[in-house]
Amino acid sequence: MLYQVTDWDDAYANGLHIPRGDDFPAQWEAAATTFRATARREDLGRGDLFLPDTTPKGLAVFIHGGFWMKTSPATWSHLAAGPLAQGWAVAMPAYTLAPKARISQMTREIAAAISLAAERIPGPLAITGHSAGGHLAARMICDDSTLPDTVAARVACCLPISPLSDLRPMMRTAMNDTLAIDGAEAAAESPALLTPRPDIPVTAWVGAMERPEFIRQARLLADIWAGLGAATDCVIEPGLHHFDIIDALTRPDSPLTRTLLA
Structure with missing residues (x-):
């Protein structure tokens, strides 16, 4: 079957295609606030x-999404559970x-943090992130000294969720x-166009009910990096969409959490 995108804005519009999509931000904020009330927390400077x-x-490490334009770590605190x-x-x-x-x-800011x-x-490092945060998670293990060698050597797993x-x-x-991405920046900042560091397992994780572009982007990363020698997998989890694929990080025994920490 031919696949062609004719409306690029709609191709990446998640909320419009998720039932009661407008309800999710308030749910995330409430869950994060409840979690932060009892969690042991230290200031990370920013985060x-x-x-x-x-x-x-x-x-x-969890890196938040929002198309690089919205939200903050405080919205997602409960995903540390x-x-x-x-x-x-x-x-x-x-x-x-x-x-x-x-x-x-x-x-550069995420690498410094x-x-x-x-x-x-x-001890070991396990890096994940969602959507734009999935992009940044994958970007951390590119073989271009984004992370210092001593830090990168500790990365045991990279798990980009619904990555761009x-x-x-x-x-x-x-x-x-708003983003002002040009051709040069796309070439320099797209993980799929870069080489991963060796010996770091990579699992791209995406919901089967997500927009087709997010599934394509997840597969793209796993497929291209496999061709460059990385150990990769792409998990397409049935029944989940862009807004609930991350909920599994709240559960210690979920396949998502177990894969991240394996």
Whole structure:
């Protein structure tokens, strides 16, 4: 069957295609507020570092989405619950949003925040993120010194959720009036156009009910990086869409959480 996108804005419009999609932001905020009320939390400069009750087994990193233009770590705090229950510390870094920053600056800010958190928490690193955060999660393990070698050597897993791995389609959307991605930045900041560091397992994770473009982008990352020698997988989870695919991170025994921490 032929696949062709004729409306690029609709291709990446999640809320319009999810029943009661407008209800999700309030649900996330409420869950995050409840979680933060009792969590052990340290300031990460910009963002949060959540700590388990015992000595951390390692450091999990969650990078938030919002098409690089919206939300903050505080909206997603509850997603630390699953890794925390497994005994891992969880860093949720912030980054400057567009139009105040270009995506290349966001990449540098996230790398710096992960390096800071890694100084506080020893052991393995597991990096994940959702949507635009999935892009940044994958971007962290590209073989271009984005992360310092000593930090990258500790990365045991990269799990981009619904990642935007090729930025070139974003240039065709109205969002680019704010993002200002050009050809040079797309080439330099698209994980699918870059080489991954060796020996880091990568699992792209996406919901089967997501917009076709998000499924294509997830497959693209796994397929291209497999061709460059990385150990990759692409999980297309049945029945889930862009707004509920991340809920599994709240559960310590979910396949998503177990894969991240494996």
